[in-house]
């Protein structure tokens with residue numbers, strides 16, 4: 001059975017449980033996962049017996065190549081008419097939609113114009129199925145992580161006093177593309193000196209100076225899958241407080257990595273790191289969650305945070321990224337990607353976490 005067939009089988013089981021005749025899938029990350037089609041516009045209708053991909057002139061040929069299990073319908077002009085054709089041909093009454101994605105405008109239009117008796121939320125089944133990665137996905141993610149790891153080895157030799165943050169970001173992204181990445185998985189963060197106290201300080205025109213702490217947070221997209229890593233390095237010896245913060249963040253991260261076991265909730269794993277940071281007096285300086293799922297989307301379920309209620313399962317891929325940020329001083333964050341695997345996760349990110357002074 002192909003990867004797509006397995007995914008469709010699981011989706012069909014969920015649809016049957018919910019009493020939904022077919023799912024309408026329009027979000028790119030979801031149609032990539034359930035069809036293999038990677039273009040920028042497609043509408044899937046998946047019922048127990050049928051799988052139809054509706055797309056336009058630009059993508060009809062690509063859809064035939066990539067979504068081999070699907071009937072390809074090319075629409076001209078009216079998407080609604082094309083959807084209604086399929087709905088009629090396949091005898092669909094109750095159609096499920098992506099409640100977390102459809103805009104109010106789209107929802108209203110579909111609800112009014114699609115010829116179905118019920119238009120009901122899918123209840124997150126697509127995202128739930130995407131949380132646990134199969135072996136094919138894990139292999140691709142490993143490659144995305146490796147590209148980012150290689151970029152780290154490269155960039156620590158590139159950073160010098162006088163170079164601007166945006167040049168560092170550009171070099172990371174160019175390097176990753178030369179390694180086969182489609183692009184960066186999000187806007188590269190290079191936050192140096194006092195800017196390092198901004199958890200998401202995207203690269204600016206600031207010049208990196210001797211004595212700066214530098215937070216590098218970036219990732220690659222490889223074959224549609226994202227990687228995400230953070231390292232904090234120093235240009236010259238760090239100030240004593242930053243050095244202390246580094247050791248606290250590293251300890252919190254290592255303990256959370258060791259404890260990230262299947263069966264625990266995101267909240268329980270978040271607490272492992274948060275407790276260590278709080279006991280060292282930096283509770284208020286760790287204002288974000290410990291981590292998040294990563295896959296076709298850079299941030300997906302499950303979340304590792306104070307609100308993370310989802311239990312970890314084998315095959316989930318998540319980040320572990322505690323940080324401490326002190327305005328006026330700087331900040332430290334260390335992030336690895338892991339695969340949940342019974343008691344001990346498989347740690348994907350390989351770059352050193354020893355304190356690096358460039």
Ligand SMILES: [Mn+2]
Nearest residue numbers: 228319321335
């Ligand atoms: Mn992250």
